[in-house]
């Protein structure tokens with residue numbers, strides 16, 4: 001079994017070279033699903049908190065209101081109690097999911113190769 005990632009590994013994997021305090025979620029990774037992006041977003045915020053980046057009254061901006069950005073922004077707001085600014089270029093959050101004919105998060109959303117059973 002692979003070793004669990006340490007907080008520093010997560011930050012190293014998300015950091016942008018020569019841009020201190022700028023992190024990306026999943027851009028350099030191969031498997032991108034709604035679930036994987038949410039896990040990455042929560043892992044990043046947890047790592048930032050653990051390594052002391054989210055000190056008192058941090059100024060936090062998140063660019064992109066998709067699965068990753070919305071999750072990261074919500075998590076950052078929860079763990080810091082600070083206001084988080086979320087920038088989204090579309091008219092609404094989660095625009096990629098807005099075309100589903102059932103609801104925003106389709107009940108048949110797939111996780112990896114497995115399609116989930118409809119959520120009631």
Ligand SMILES: Cc1cc2nc3c(=O)[nH]c(=O)nc-3n(C[C@H](O)[C@H](O)[C@H](O)COP(=O)(O)OP(=O)(O)OC[C@H]3O[C@@H](n4cnc5c(N)ncnc54)[C@H](O)[C@@H]3O)c2cc1C
Pocket residue numbers: 025026032033034035037063064065066067068069087088089090093094095096108109110111112
């Ligand atoms: C047709 C299709 C079907 C899919 N089906 C599934 C599925 O069944 N199950 C599943 O798990 N995944 C599915 N996916 C993948 C899933 O949509 C992605 O994994 C998920 O959307 C990734 O989330 P994200 O936040 O990383 O990126 P995105 O959802 O792409 O969000 C990025 C956001 O950033 C915004 N943005 C970009 N540039 C800027 C800027 N300069 N300023 C402000 N905002 C900006 C965009 O408008 C967008 O809202 C599907 C994708 C597609 C295209």
